[in-house]
Amino acid sequence: MSDIILETRDLTKYYGGVHALEGADFTLRKGEHVAIMGDNGAGKSTFVRQITGVEPRTRGEIIFDGKPVHFDGPLDARQAGIEAVFQTLALADDLDVSDNLFLGREKTWANWLGPFRFLDYKAMRADTIAALEKTAVKIPNIRNTIQYMSGGQRQCVAIARTATFHSKLTIMDEPTAALGVQETAQVENIIRTLKEQGEPLILISHNMRQVMDLVDRIIVFRRGRIVANLNKDDTDGQDVVAYITGAKTQPEYAGAA
Amino acid sequence: MAETTHGTGGLKYDSSRRSWPNEFNIFIALVIIVAIFEVLGQLLPYMNGQSFLFDTNDRFDSIFNEARLRIIILQVAIIGIISLGVTQVIISGGIDLSSGPLVAATAMIVMSFAQTELVNGNPNPKAVFGDWAFDLPVIVPIIVGLIFGAFIGAINGILIAFTRIPPFIATLGMFLICRGIAQWWTRGQPVSFPTESYAALGAGMMPVVWFIMLAVVCHVLLRYTVYGKHTYAIGSNEDAARMSGINVRRHKVLIYMIASMLAAFAAIILSSKNLTAQSGMGLFYELYAIAMAVIGGVSLTGGRGSIIGTVLGAMVFGVIQSGFTYIKLDAYFQIMAMGAIIISAVVLDKWRQQRAATRI
Ligand SMILES: Nc1ncnc2c1ncn2[C@@H]1O[C@H](COP(=O)(O)OP(=O)(O)O)[C@@H](O)[C@H]1O
């Protein structure tokens, strides 16, 4: 067994004439935390959407956990062990916290009833409280609908969801972009917990301090292409910015941009 | 201060500020509407002090005007059954306009399987089929009706889920198709003279019994099962539901099937109660069923509402209808007033949403 959890080869996505992602070669080792950085529109979210099967890729290969995969949708990816927090939060406003946490994988009883099987509210609520306590997420009442919660609380619910169900790979797309200082710290704590548990992570972020604090390696995207693959210890903020803006390109990616 | 630390992460949670269930509002509205009619009865000069709610015939054994109450619930029970299904459709973010004509089509078809051979010793003058279809066990028309309902619902659901036709358009088409089926089935002739056991299904207060039983079942489905949770999730945020791994298409087909089966069952009860089926039956039923749900707090934007709300909405609907008759409002005005009430309910829902959004 290799220690590579995820590999993409020549991963490419066109939206009509828009080359949103072009020939991405990427590897992620087990237990490794990697950040993806790049300007808006660089193709970071597109890259995540290809991996999680949200939309069909134009070409290229994805090898997850040693096998080539073709996910038909995020559900497929999740069943294979990839948890994703998307930039547009996948939460249902009219449901409460624990409903959202368990949406699509409810705890149930009388399962022979098929779609009409009964919800085990008690167990789900207990698990929800445990998960939120563990992550130190602050929620006034888990039985309130999440409609009127702050951006940070909603984000925390979404992240608690991925942190609750142990996965082989977690992907977060700009999880702290809309958060205040304290809420950002909470999310970062959850990420550190994942690191301690040895769970690999792809983190998309614009926050240089956060990236330098949390990850092992930084991948820079520019105009749909990967232009740098940097070990955190061999680089610094200025260096990364130079790659993001196009002032620098690593020699091995010279053909790219 | 009722502050506690029930929140997670040590956050204070003030339980006294828990949101007030919307069903209470509808119940209060119901009480107010009854009071308004009561007052109108006292004030309008031509009413001679008749009471809307109370017994004024000086009978000692009763307080309320039971006859009126009975008529109110009997009137709303059958459309109420349809409304239970429509509620689920609307919560999922859809709409079903086909239920009224579906009632007519189902009633026509089902009655042809429920006919008796001899009427007062003479051959059944309205026979649709040959001898084989006379005096079948009552289960046969019931099964035929439910299968027909499930079939129509499946077409609605498949059209909406797989071709992305807006629910409004798909079910509007089905509205016409079903009305056409109802008229074509016997070339416009009514179908009458059912068997005794069929006639028993909707006799007396049976429609109310069915309505209450089905309301309980639907309440349990929506509140306590995966089916219900996913229905709310789809209506609340369809993309989120899909991302969470819910098979949204299959679920929508299921919802429309259940709704149409409830409408078909209402057709069985209605034709049994009337002892006849006519192609013009169920006029405006789809709109009244939607109105009951909307008055009951089911949000047309999806994701919000409940069976309890819809049952209360049905009661409001029945009280208003009965109240209009009580104050001798002309039938034409009654329909217009109903329209105004439906519009008010939707406006109220919008207003409630906005107020809730600014309160926190
Ligand atoms: N569904 C889509 N249809 C057409 N173009 C798209 C779509 N999604 C993204 N794009 C385009 O692809 C490019 C990359 O977008 P995205 O991956 O969201 O960037 P990032 O996440 O790095 O900011 C952008 O130019 C964007 O406009």
Ligand SMILES: [Mg+2]
């Ligand atoms: Mg993005």
